[in-house]
Amino acid sequence: MLSPLREHLRDTFWFAPSAALALVCVLWLLANWVDTAVVDELQRQEEYGAIQDLMGVVDDLKTVVTTVSSAMMTFIGVVFSISLVAVQMASGQFTPRVVRIFVRSRITKLTFAVFLATFALSLLVLTSYSGEPDPKLVSSVPFVQSVLTIVLVALSLLLFIAYVNTTLRLMRVGHVVDRITAEAFRVLHKMPHGAPADRPLGAQSGQIGHGGRAGVLRDVNIARLVRAARRQGVVLRLIPRIGDFVVPGTPVLAVHGGGAPSRGALGYTVSVGVERTFHQDVGFGLRQLSDIALRALSPAVNDPTTAVQCLDRIVQLLAALAARPLGTVGHRDHHGEVRLLQPVPSWENLVDLGFAEIRTYAVGSPQVTRRLVAALDELLRLTPDERRAPLLRHRALLVHAVERAVPEAAERDFALEGDRQGIG
Known part of the structure; x- marks a missing residue:
């Protein structure tokens, strides 16, 4: 694929x-x-x-x-x-x-x-x-x-x-965050839409450890793993997530339903490198947007408008992920059978990645806190009820942080008023 x-x-x-x-x-x-x-x-x-x-x-x-x-x-x-x-x-x-x-x-x-x-x-x-x-x-x-x-x-x-x-x-930061968002959406569009499996997975019959050099898990050869699992009549489950750091001996694949495929069949299926890439990493786009926003909020830069631009794109990505199956995705063979299960960040993980660090450092900037409130309120309207809890948690933590940091009531009210432009 x-x-x-x-x-x-x-x-x-x-x-x-x-x-x-x-x-x-x-x-x-x-x-x-x-x-x-x-x-x-x-x-x-x-x-x-x-x-x-x-x-x-x-x-x-x-x-x-x-x-x-x-x-x-x-x-x-x-x-x-x-x-x-x-x-x-x-x-x-x-x-x-x-x-x-x-x-x-x-x-x-x-x-x-x-x-x-x-x-x-x-x-x-x-x-x-x-x-x-x-x-x-x-x-x-x-x-x-x-x-x-x-x-x-x-x-x-x-x-x-x-x-x-x-x-x-x-x-120019606007074009950079637009390029990051576009690449993140390309990864998103390649993700399977369906449920990970149609029937229970079954007992684990073995594990396969990483035999290469240490590094960040960049991607896996999905087509090759699916073929190996189909020939062996088993289901393979990727244990680490894309972006995790693995060392020699780290279990990378769990086998369910039979014996493990041969080492030859699994050759060149796991790739590690020195840094994360966009290839199969759903959360890497949010990670980069969050990094740019944090750099903009640092005292050395003090550029809250850039942080607001990053929040705009974070909302765009999370809105696209709001109704998708997350946590685990399944890859099927040509007969429609799930042969590979791949862990991806859960909805809560993605929300935390998008908002946790920015929320922590945004307390002193009313432009960013106002955009954060508007972002969380907008996502609360777009997400299903079962996914509202992480958003409500971040909204409550933001309110508490602003109340502790800003003693003046009028300033607190201003900082917690939702505004899609920050201070429009």
């Missing part, structure tokens, strides 16, 4: 530039073959004047190609040095977790890949230029190669404009 390899490649920065360098080498070989074939055909037809004209055009283009080869690498270094400074500023202003947004940015990878490809192609084209002046003896005229280089230069300029625009947008 999900592709861990695809997500892992998106979290790296080396794959796209490496693929672009390999592709540009293939393009150069193809263009070189075309140039050679054209010259051979013209020589066969004794069209030496046409060859001479091509050589004149190529000599004019050589100046451009030479300039590109000497300037492109310097241009790449300057542009991406500035970008690294921008990333550092964004991580300090918002949260270090937003760095992955820059790493996963398609326009950033595409720009870097095209820049490197243009530089590499210009060097390759320079090797194709011949000093032979006689059109009867020349073996190839790099006309197509030179034109391809000019096309890549034009594409580089267009991508540079798009890249600067995207980078500047990602330095």
Whole structure:
């Protein structure tokens, strides 16, 4: 159902530039073959004047190609040095977790890949230029190669404009929280909607421990685990949640209904890393939004408006989760049988993640407390009755905290009045 390899490649920065360098080498070989074939055909037809004209055009283009080869690498270094400074500023202003947004940015990878490809192609084209002046003896005229280089230069300029625009947008908090929310909703839409199982799970017959390196559980290969469980005729239950830290020997899978699948069948099904990712982590979006809000509420920053923007998105995510089955999701095989049970945060866990820390540090900011009251009241209207308890608890704790911290009755009333804009 999900592709861990695809997500892992998106979290790296080396794959796209490496693929672009390999592709540009293939393009150069193809263009070189075309140039050679054209010259051979013209020589066969004794069209030496046409060859001479091509050589004149190529000599004019050589100046451009030479300039590109000497300037492109310097241009790449300057542009991406500035970008690294921008990333550092964004991580300090918002949260270090937003760095992955820059790493996963398609326009950033595409720009870097095209820049490197243009530089590499210009060097390759320079090797194709011949000093032979006689059109009867020349073996190839790099006309197509030179034109391809000019096309890549034009594409580089267009991508540079798009890249600067995207980078500047990602330095603005509104666009950052919007990107985080969009990724969180992509994870949400991939979650199964149904109940985890149609019948009782049965007794546990075994456990399988983690055999790899220690790290954060980033994702599991759901399709492979479902196939292994179906072949063995069992149900597998993932014990840790995505985002938990596991060490070698930590039980990661429980087996129900029979013997455990072989180690070979379960190979490459659990992936750990140094940090959490969005791939299957339902709560990671709320974690990032909460981190940005906490950084904004710190005395060093003191930016309650950013915290209000984060609360807007937290409400949006929780409203979408309000009616969904949580706690455990089931993944079915092609016969409709549940073969893998995966724990996800419960409704109470998600509400605590979205509001607990912000509520603690928001007491001194009436803008944030007013938005918190409005957020909790809005969610109370949207959620089923059985899920109202965590929201009521946070509302009561907020009221008590403001009453303790604000001695003036009029100030307390103002701070606890619901307002969707904080102080609109």
